[in-house]
Amino acid sequence: MIEAHDDLHARAWRALMSGEPDVKSAQASQLYDDWQAGRIGVPAASRCPLQAVEDAGRPLRPELIAHTALPRRRPGAPEGHAALLHAIAHIEFNAINLALDGVYRFRGLPAEFYGGWLQVAAEEAYHFGLVSARLGAQGFGYGDFPAHRGLWDMAVKTAHDPLARMALVPRVLEARGLDATPPIVASLRRVGDAETIAVLDIILNDEIGHVALGDCWFRHFCAERGLEPEATYLALMAEFDAPWPPRPLNVEARRKAGFSAGEIARLERGRPRRENQSEP
Numbered sequence: 305m306i307e308a309h310d311d312l313h314a315r316a317w318r319a320l321m322s323g324e325p326d327v328k329s330a331q332a333s334q335l336y337d338d339w340q341a342g343r344i345g346v347p348a349a350s351r352c353p354l355q356a357v358e359d360a361g362r363p364l365r366p367e368l369i370a371h372t373a374l375p376r377r378r379p380g381a382p383e384g385h386a387a388l389l390h391a392i393a394h395i396e397f398n399a400i401n402l403a404l405d406g407v408y409r410f411r412g413l414p415a416e417f418y419g420g421w422l423q424v425a426a427e428e429a430y431h432f433g434l435v436s437a438r439l440g441a442q443g444f445g446y447g448d449f450p451a452h453r454g455l456w457d458m459a460v461k462t463a464h465d466p467l468a469r470m471a472l473v474p475r476v477l478e479a480r481g482l483d484a485t486p487p488i489v490a491s492l493r494r495v496g497d498a499e500t501i502a503v504l505d506i507i508l509n510d511e512i513g514h515v516a517l518g519d520c521w522f523r524h525f526c527a528e529r530g531l532e533p534e535a536t537y538l539a540l541m542a543e544f545d546a547p548w549p550p551r552p553l554n555v556e557a558r559r560k561a562g563f564s565a566g567e568i569a570r571l572e573r574g575r576p577r578r579e580n581q582s583e584p
């Protein structure tokens with residue numbers, strides 16, 4: 305039941321703080337449906353207070369641990385196969401929160417910003433459901449393996465600025481997902497998991513759109529501030545100690561998502577030497 309005072313930012317907040325994955329997914333999907341149908345728009349002045357979110361809504365499990373403590377995920381053994389699916393489900397769950405947080409947090413932006421990220425939140429909820437179903441087919445559920453909290457850390461670090469958020473979440477973290485997909489698909493092919501490969505095809509196609517949306521808004525905010533986008537991106541990666549993408553990059557997907565040939569070549573050369581120490 306939607307309450308009269310629930311505006312766009314308040315509803316994004318409610319979904320963001322929902323701890324139950326099915327409820328969060330349903331709220332994200334409903335929010336985008338309502339946006340598309342014109343039942344909700346951008347409020348002139350939101351009554352939803354702006355607050356820091358150290359931890360978005362999530363279930364008690366999975367246990368969150370340092371990414372360095374996570375066991376390696378190889379799909380050759382049944383448990384490793386399920387652990388890989390669980391890691392992908394965890395990324396999708398966090399991605400719902402990341403998209404919702406952008407809608408909740410960044411105020412006074414053009415309607416297209418909110419519509420775009422509501423669509424992303426709904427697609428991430430769909431991805432989470434698809435991957436959870438594959439995990440269920442292996443006899444496991446979300447929460448059955450430990451997971452890491454690195455994705456949300458970047459949301460906290462970029463909560464003050466939509467330009468930094470666009471650079472470091474879609475253009476770094478989601479773009480790394482584009483790179484990671486072909487090797488994961490190859491490993492799943494070796495164990496004959498065609499159903500999950502079909503799911504990852506859907507996800508990759510949608511994720512190109514998410515990175516492209518982030519690219520578009522990143523360039524928009526740079527233009528507003530008179531900043532050169534490609535130098536600004538590299539400067540932000542250094543400032544925020546963002547993870548450098550491991551090679552090989554998914555060049556075709558990154559080009560479709562808005563990365564220039566020059567940027568891709570720069571990323572392929574690796575992190576500047578003096579910053580190598582912090583690379584995990």
Ligand SMILES: [Fe+2]
Pocket residue numbers: 396399427428431507511
């Ligand atoms: Fe996704």
Ligand SMILES: [Fe+2]
Pocket residue numbers: 399424428478510511514
């Ligand atoms: Fe995404």
